Amino acid sequence: TTYDKFACFCKSKTDEKTKAIEEGQTKVDSLIAEIDTLTSNRDTLDADIQSLNEEIAGYNKQVEEAKGLRAGEEKTFEAALLDMNKAVSSLERAIKTLKASGDSTAFLQVQNEVQNGLIMADAMGLVKPSKVMTALIATGQPDVPVSDYDFHSGDIIETLEGLLNEFRASRTSLEGDEAQSKSDYEMAMQAKLDVLKQAQLSLENAQKDRAKTTEDIATANEDLTATNAQIGRASCRERV
Numbered sequence: 001t002t003y004d005k006f007a008c009f010c011k012s013k014t015d016e017k018t019k020a021i022e023e024g025q026t027k028v029d030s031l032i033a034e035i036d037t038l039t040s041n042r043d044t045l046d047a048d049i050q051s052l053n054e055e056i057a058g059y060n061k062q063v064e065e066a067k068g069l070r071a072g073e074e075k076t077f078e079a080a081l082l083d084m085n086k087a088v089s090s091l092e093r094a095i096k097t098l099k100a101s102g103d104s105t106a107f108l109q110v111q112n113e114v115q116n117g118l119i120m121a122d123a124m125g126l127v128k129p130s131k132v133m134t135a136l137i138a139t140g141q142p143d144v145p146v147s148d149y150d151f152h153s154g155d156i157i158e159t160l161e162g163l164l165n166e167f168r169a170s171r172t173s174l175e176g177d178e179a180q181s182k183s184d185y186e187m188a189m190q191a192k193l194d195v196l197k198q199a200q201l202s203l204e205n206a207q208k209d210r211a212k213t214t215e216d217i218a219t220a221n222e223d224l225t226a227t228n229a230q231i232g233r234a235s236c237r238e239r240v
Contacts, residue, residue, distance in 0.1 A: 021231055024227050024228075024230055024231040025231060027223075027227050028224060028227050028228060028231070031220050031223055031224040031227065032224065034220050035217060035220045035221065035224065038213050038216050038217045038220065039217060041213050042210060042213045042214060042217065045206055045209055045210040045213060046210065048206050049203060049206050049207060049210065052199055052202055052203040052206060053203065055199050056196065056199050056200060056203060059192060059195060059196040059199060060196070062192060063189070063192055063193070063196065066185070066188070066189060066192070067189075070185050073178075073181055073185075074178075077174070077178045077181075080174055081171070081174060081175070081178075083120060084167060084170065084171045084174060085171070086116075087116070087117045087120045087121070087167050088164065088167050088168060088171065090113035090114070090116055090117045091113070091114070091117045091160055091163060091164040091167065092164065093113060094113045094114045094117070094160060095157060095160050095161060095164065098156065098157050098160070099157060114160065117160075117163065117167070118163070121163055121166065121167065124170065
């Protein structure tokens with residue numbers, strides 16, 4: 001009777017241990033599959049992180065290049081506007097002086113201002129061929145006496161006023177172009193910064209996912225080690 005009880009006990013324990021070993025092996029297989037999947041996911045995240053870092057570096061480079069180009073445009077605009085303002089002021093003073101005097105001697109007082117404005121206008125293509133304009137540009141040369149021109153006719157003043165209007169129109173156009181360029185730049189820059197921000201957010205999320213995946217791999221490895229140890233102990237007792 002004692003033997004039968006002991007034999008029954010041994011069989012029960014053997015069945016229990018066998019079941020434990022089988023369940024443990026099933027868990028091991030599941031953990032190994034989980035670790036393989038997590039490792040694959042981590043590799044994918046590593047590739048995504050590298051790609052996002054390269055993408056972000058490219059966006060940052062584009063932003064810096066755009067800032068540099070815009071700074072150059074602003075510098076060019078400011079220099080052109082300064083010259084334009086000087087030309088407008090010079091012609092305004094010259095016209096005011098000529099109108100106040102009304103004789104040829106007045107022109108000598110503003111000759112340099114007029115010629116500076118004309119030279120700039122000529123460079124900008126604003127000078128229209130005419131006898132008066134040609135004479136004004138040449139004024140100052142020994143063979144072109146100012147007294148030959150009839151100031152009372154208003155030709156010179158009229159010519160300078162026309163040129164002044166051209167300068168003002170060009171200045172308005174210059175300022176309009178600058179305003180449009182600034183607006184286009186700001187819109188393009190905002191769009192680029194939005195894309196950059198989204199890429200940075202994606203990178204942050206990918207890094208968080210990688211950290212979580214790495215933790216899950218470590219946990220799964222710990223579970224695998226513990227399960228293998230349990231299987232080992234169960235197998236040893238079964239043999240005993």
